Amino acid sequence: MLRPRIIPCLLVKDGGLVKTVKFKDPKYVGDPINAVKIFNEKRADELIVVDIDATVNGVEPNYKMISNLAMECRMPLCYGGGVRTAAQAKKIVSLGVEKVAISAAALENMSLITQMAEEIGRQSVVVVLDVKKRLLGRTFDVWTHNGTKNTKREFIEVAKEAEQLGAGEIVVNSIDDDGKMSGYDVALIKKLRESVKIPVTVLGGAGSLDDISKVIEECGTVGVAAGSLFVFKGPYKAVLINYPDLRQKDEMIKSALRR
Template structure:
């Protein structure tokens, strides 16, 4: 049985760690290197680092942070934000990233996603999908550019295109739940998992360990991505994993 994962996420803006609510109202919550070191000491299953500025300049900040992390952090690292070219993605992987996280480029250049999957393997390619729920239609609307640009493609169609491109994992985030700490969108998980069997990470809404237990026991999600849970409480990956292990869920023992 594949082990489940609890994955902390760091959002970067101007080289600092930030956290917002529903992709807005970001506030500074610390130094990314120090936070990563804490997660490493807590034997996090993995760490995701996304640069929400997504500019050429901030891409170099991402590389600098990666260079620092690889000196002392031994957990798997997944990095993304502003990746526009094959060379940028390749440089991150060659510099120590285990995975790259792609969002906007998946809509603009799906052929590049395919090229990267062929070169580095599907296991190294994560497709990040940010969604809002349209109340009237009850459909999920997809967004790129850190939630700023509405993409006129259905969730099902985008999932299929990315599967065909060779993506090895999806990370789907509810913008509506982001930073609210009200729990994950289980309907979103069910919608995605009805379309694909590829490993899925769900993000947006984690507020306590019960939320994690609920999503793991009621769905077959591969992992949960947590930001506010670890930034704004005394919760930690190692405590979360211990809590879930007590319920017999399959997690890595440390």
């Protein structure tokens, strides 16, 4: 049975682990392999790794890096960045990755979702929607290429189409909240959760475990992903890989679901 998942999200640039704020100014924070080792020890539910260079630079995924991450990772691993074909997705899965995430390539050619689902199985196809609020109202556009290109497509419309075409999961990432650590946009998450039947994972804004609890309390069984929360510690944002221990995590999820 699907249960809420608490998921670290690691951004990789030039082979190093970085963090951004509103998709800008990447700051180097360490080695991704070391981070994976720590999340192994802390028994994270799942791990998302995104190469933020690959799509922007128009290069293929770094298969050597992916292989190294997959060999080290002892939890389900989702990789995204530079994937443009079903053949690439198949190669990534063959390296030991459970899920392959696509964003820009899917928005440019939605049939890629179906092609990937046929090649690697629907459960392994993740469509990432990086969204930004329009100037007026509560409508969100989907953006690509690290938040620099506006597709001018409304995110719920895209999410529903992705589901119909064979996506096994939708990740919604709030550009407005990225790295700010001021809480998730729960209304945004609720809207997506109510619009599709496939699993949903949310990203952007986590500043505390209470923020994660609030999402689970309000939205139920979702994946709740975070970057800064699991990389930084304390008011001065010292770099320290962290994650709730197993008992704390289980109690937090049970408490949120009871409310």
